[in-house]
Amino acid sequence: MHNHHSALGLATALRPINPVTLVRPHAASRAARFFVEKFPGKTLYAVKANPSPELVRILWDAGVTHYDVASIGEVRMVARTLPDATLCFMHPVKAEEAIAEAYHTHGVRTFSLDTMEELEKVLRATGNATDLTLCVRLRVSSDHSKLSLASKFGVLPGEAKELLFAARQAADALGICFHVGSQAMSPDAYAEAMERVRAAIVEAAVTVDVIDVGGGFPSTYPGMEPPALEAYFETIHRAFESLPISYSAELWAEPGRALCAEYSSLIVRVEKRRGDELYINDGAYGALFDAAHIGWRFPVRLLREPDSNAKDMPFSFYGPTCDDLDHMAGPFELPADIRAGDYIEIGMLGAYGSAMRTAFNGFGSDEIVEVTDEPMASLYLDDEADTRVASNVFTL
Ligand SMILES: Cc1ncc(COP(=O)(O)O)c(C=O)c1O
Numbered sequence: 001m002h003n004h005h006s007a008l009g010l011a012t013a014l015r016p017i018n019p020v021t022l023v024r025p026h027a028a029s030r031a032a033r034f035f036v037e038k039f040p041g042k043t044l045y046a047v048k049a050n051p052s053p054e055l056v057r058i059l060w061d062a063g064v065t066h067y068d069v070a071s072i073g074e075v076r077m078v079a080r081t082l083p084d085a086t087l088c089f090m091h092p093v094k095a096e097e098a099i100a101e102a103y104h105t106h107g108v109r110t111f112s113l114d115t116m117e118e119l120e121k122v123l124r125a126t127g128n129a130t131d132l133t134l135c136v137r138l139r140v141s142s143d144h145s146k147l148s149l150a151s152k153f154g155v156l157p158g159e160a161k162e163l164l165f166a167a168r169q170a171a172d173a174l175g176i177c178f179h180v181g182s183q184a185m186s187p188d189a190y191a192e193a194m195e196r197v198r199a200a201i202v203e204a205a206v207t208v209d210v211i212d213v214g215g216g217f218p219s220t221y222p223g224m225e226p227p228a229l230e231a232y233f234e235t236i237h238r239a240f241e242s243l244p245i246s247y248s249a250e251l252w253a254e255p256g257r258a259l260c261a262e263y264s265s266l267i268v269r270v271e272k273r274r275g276d277e278l279y280i281n282d283g284a285y286g287a288l289f290d291a292a293h294i295g296w297r298f299p300v301r302l303l304r305e306p307d308s309n310a311k312d313m314p315f316s317f318y319g320p321t322c323d324d325l326d327h328m329a330g331p332f333e334l335p336a337d338i339r340a341g342d343y344i345e346i347g348m349l350g351a352y353g354s355a356m357r358t359a360f361n362g363f364g365s366d367e368i369v370e371v372t373d374e375p376m377a378s379l380y381l382d383d384e385a386d387t388r389v390a391s392n393v394f395t396l
Contacts, residue, residue: 006373011267011303011343018365019282020267021354025058025370027262028350030380032062035259038230040237041251044068044088046215049256049351053081055263060085068215068254069108072098079106086110090177090212090254092118092137092153099125112137112177114155119167134167135175135212136160140196144189145181145216146224147294154178157196157203164204175210175252176200182257184216185226187235194239201244208245212252219261220377221348222297229258229379256351262375263350267303270342276315278334280344283319283326285360287353288346291328292319299347299376300332308335321361347376 004010007022014020035043044066045059051074056067060082067082069075070091075098078085088110089102102108103126110133111122119134126132139154155163168174176197180189190213201208213236218226240251266287272279284292291298302308314331315338334344357364374381 003370003372006371007265007267007345008303008305010369010371011345012305015343016267016269016367018367019269019286020365021264021287021349021368022267022345022371023054023264023350023368024262024372024375025054026372027375027378027380028055028058028260029062031259031262032059032064034229034380035253035255036063039233039253040240041253042066044090044212044252044254045259046070046090046254046256047074047078048355049215050260050263050355051077052354053077055260056081056085059259064259066252068256072101075102075106075108088112088133088135090135094118094121096121096125103129109133110135110175112175113167114139114153114163116163116166119163119170123170131172132170133173133175133210134171135177135210136164136167138176138178138193138196138200140178140180140193141189142181144184144186144192146183146185147181149179149181157200160200161204164200164206168204168206173209174206175212176208177210177212177214177252179214179254180216182216183218183224183226184232185218185224187227187232189216190232190236191239194236194243198243208243208249210250210252211240211243211245212254215254215256215258217253217255217258218379219257219348219351220379222299226379258379261348261351262378262380264354265345265347265376266349266353268344268346270338270340270344271320272340273338276313277318278315278338278344279318279320281320282364283317283321283328284323285321285326285358286319286364287349287357288317288319288328289356290352291317291330291346292326295329297330297332298349298353300334301345301347301376302335302338303343303345308337310335310337312336320363345376
């Protein structure tokens with residue numbers, strides 16, 4: 001991997017023909033330290049958000065010791081990269097072979113489930129193990145979130161009694177988990193979900209050892225500026241303290257997006273301009289899936305030296321493939337004189353964007369360059385004690 005000081009420096013010095021993914025280890029490290037120090041419980045990184053071995057090493061070095069894995073591929077990658085990490089298999093529908101390999105080969109002891117069938121599967125695959133932490137996933141609303149996770153998984157709180165009871169009989173430790181949906185824009189999402197947890201515990205009358213509030217912690221994007229993460233942590237802590245659970249119960253969270261959104265961005269080249277439409281060399285089948293399919297507006301900036309004096313105007317993007325679907329409506333605000341051959345940085349793509357790149361139509365590239373400048377937006381910068389990084393002064 002190459003190193004560079006900044007996105008602008010890289011674009012002007014190298015004039016790359018293909019899209020380039022920029023990574024900012026210091027930003028991921030800062031996010032991880034924030035969670036490790038301020039979340040009032042244990043932080044599990046949700047690996048699906050960005051399954052890069054380099055990133056999980058950075059998070060480990062910053063103090064993240066637990067990893068939420070959702071497939072046997074993720075289990076293997078984290079076990080290989082971080083042999084001492086604790087893995088929690090939090091996908092509620094798993095292949096029996098995946099459970100068996102995770103338990104017998106990789107030492108995984110924590111599994112989530114939302115049906116009796118999955119409970120039986122876990123017990124069969126582990127040979128009726130007696131050292132399991134079993135987390136029953138409750139279905140909760142995604143009303144406060146930008147991406148719903150309310151339909152696919154989770155037992156309805158009113159129907160959880162039997163499952164909680166059966167899991168309690170089988171488990172060494174019993175957990176309850178949920179997911180409020182990704183990019184939760186209000187801490188109320190967690191307060192409301194915790195009320196559902198309370199109702200389920202009261203109805204089942206079981207002892208609960210772990211409350212796992214899942215992911216959903218937001219990042220910041222144009223038009224989606226959430227409250228400070230501390231407000232989420234306070235709400236969760238207050239709700240956790242008032243649950244009818246034992247004093248020794250643990251609080252867990254599984255942030256994905258919030259830990260890695262700032263980790264990477266993308267440099268693209270404008271290949272053609274048609275009025276307010278820019279044809280760029282990455283798109284819906286590359287790192288811009290969310291921009292194309294759910295209309296997210298990521299931050300953008302022109303990388304040109306000297307900088308443009310033109311006023312900003314709204315643009316949409318076409319990606320490089322032959323599909324009409326390869327379209328990102330934006331609007332993306334860029335200088336009105338932007339033209340073919342210019343470079344653009346598209347920010348905040350570390351979560352999901354980078355993970356979903358394909359090589360469809362022969363486009364896309366695996367080029368990754370490490371930079372030391374700041375991400376285009378941050379939820380953590382105010383918190384930064386290291387002024388060397390905050391002021392963008394790169395010293396070796
Ligand atoms: C079980 C589970 N945990 C955590 C996450 C991470 O969510 P987020 O990136 O919104 O923090 C997801 C995302 O789909 C998930 O399914």
